[in-house]
Amino acid sequence: MQYPAEPWHMRGSLVISVFRVPRELVPDVHLPEGARMITLAGNAFVAVAFVSYEPGSALTYDELLVATPVWDRGGVAVSVPQIWVDSEASRQGGRELWAIPKRLARFGEGSSIACVAATGGVALPGTWSTAGWTAQRLDGRDVRARMRLSGRYRLVRAAWMFPAGGPLGYLTGRTPLVSFATRDMRLTFGQAS
Incomplete structure (x- = not known):
């Protein structure tokens, strides 16, 4: 299976929510040597996002991911303990290039992983970048x-x-602390070799 060289330039839409979850429930086998999950009063902050990468991206596919903030090498980073994609090229590229544990899944009605519906919306001013x-x-x-x-x-x-x-059963019944959506997401991932 072939996949694009890094960096991947992606565009699309996403819905992302942040949950507070007891630290012991959040998987951590994905953490590199020396990294530790950032917690507050025994809780981790878990972001769950559904992303649709659209034409104009290095690859087009859908993705469901879990991310946690971690303390790594003297600074804050993000680590991904769980992620599913509906593209074999994305799965293989994510694993081989960046050690991201992508697994294959089908999304839509009847998904055994998760589903989301976003409603309403209050626009935040300007373009946000991180x-x-x-x-x-x-x-x-x-x-x-x-x-x-x-x-x-x-x-x-x-x-x-x-x-x-x-x-993702450890999130069952939990209410997000905050949720965001965008239809004009831009993502650059990885670095040129």
């Missing part, structure tokens, strides 16, 4: 990758459904 690093461990390899994300965001009400017996 840059940083991911810190990952997969199959004994530690990999850090650069990323830059931007878009015009709006606050939304996001209703997530996580089947209790599914891989």
Whole structure:
């Protein structure tokens, strides 16, 4: 299977929510040597996002991911303990380039992982941009990758459904602290070799 060389330049839409979850419930086998999950009063902050990468991207596909802030090498980074995609090229590229534990899934009605509906929306002024690093461990390899994300965001009400017996069952019944959506997301992931 072929996949694009890094960096991947992506565009599309996303819905993202942040949850507070007891630290012991959040998977951590993805953390590289020396990294630790950032917690507050025994809780981790878990972002769950559904992303649709559209034409104009290095690859077009849908993705559901979980991300947590971590303390790594003296700074804050993001680590991805769980992620699903509906593209074999994305799965293989994510694993081989950046040690991101992508797994294949089908999305839509009847998903055994999660579904989300976002309603309403209060536009935030301007374009928001963030840059940083991911810190990952997969199959004994530690990999850090650069990323830059931007878009015009709006606050939304996001209703997530996580089947209790599914891989995100630790989020079942939890209410997001905050949720955002954008239709004009831009993401650059990885670095040129």
